[in-house]
Amino acid sequence: MNKNKTVSAAPQVLPALPYADSALAPVISANTIGFHYGKHHKGYVDNLNKLAAGTEFAELTLEEIIAATAGKADKAAIFNNASQAWNHAFYWRSLAPKGGGKPPAALQKKIAAAFGTLEACKKELAAAATTQFGSGWAWLALDGGKLKVVKTGNADSPLTMGLKPLLTIDVWEHAYYLDYQNRRADYVGAVLDTLINWEFAAENLG
Ligand code: MN
Numbered sequence: 001m002n003k004n005k006t007v008s009a010a011p012q013v014l015p016a017l018p019y020a021d022s023a024l025a026p027v028i029s030a031n032t033i034g035f036h037y038g039k040h041h042k043g044y045v046d047n048l049n050k051l052a053a054g055t056e057f058a059e060l061t062l063e064e065i066i067a068a069t070a071g072k073a074d075k076a077a078i079f080n081n082a083s084q085a086w087n088h089a090f091y092w093r094s095l096a097p098k099g100g101g102k103p104p105a106a107l108q109k110k111i112a113a114a115f116g117t118l119e120a121c122k123k124e125l126a127a128a129a130t131t132q133f134g135s136g137w138a139w140l141a142l143d144g145g146k147l148k149v150v151k152t153g154n155a156d157s158p159l160t161m162g163l164k165p166l167l168t169i170d171v172w173e174h175a176y177y178l179d180y181q182n183r184r185a186d187y188v189g190a191v192l193d194t195l196i197n198w199e200f201a202a203e204n205l206g
Contacts, residue, residue, distance in 0.1 A: 048081040094167040096197040103198035114147035
């Protein structure tokens with residue numbers, strides 16, 4: 001819980017991208033990032049601030065808003081925008097210009113325990129990402145002490161399932177359509193091979 005009112009009373013802020021908008025090209029173009037970060041992600045943050053203004057949610061952190069609104073039909077709009085704001089900030093950090101490669105040792109050990117090999121882990125992530133029907137997300141998450149791959153629809157995230165997210169891949173069409181059109185599997189494969197940020201996932205092991 002964030003008790004610092006000076007910080008928590010401020011509207012939610014669009015976090016800076018952790019790299020230049022061209023840094024993920026050619027796998028994800030600057031054009032895609034321009035719309036995805038500059039329009040979609042910004043839109044969720046702006047909508048959330050409009051919905052939260054003057055309500056009990058105005059002084060809460062993003063995580064607190066998500067926890068307070070999850071599963072409540074009359075709070076769906078604020079939940080969707082808050083969760084999408086969180087998911088996108090997490091997605092940008094799940095990618096890195098020189099990603100892919102091998103996970104740090106501590107994460108590699110957990111991957112071996114849960115999936116056997118890194119390839120098997122990537123295969124499971126790719127399967128989750130490509131079989132998510134419609135818009136959503138594929139995640140590597142911690143379930144207790146064990147790694148698990150999960151997929152969520154629309155704005156949902158493992159945060160409300162009692163899981164600790166380690167990394168995510170956005171599989172909404174806006175994440176890949178300008179670069180890959182209908183070829184979601186090509187986008188997912190390229191992300192897993194060259195952009196996925198295993199260091200970030202390892203940091204999230206805590
Ligand atoms: Mn997105």
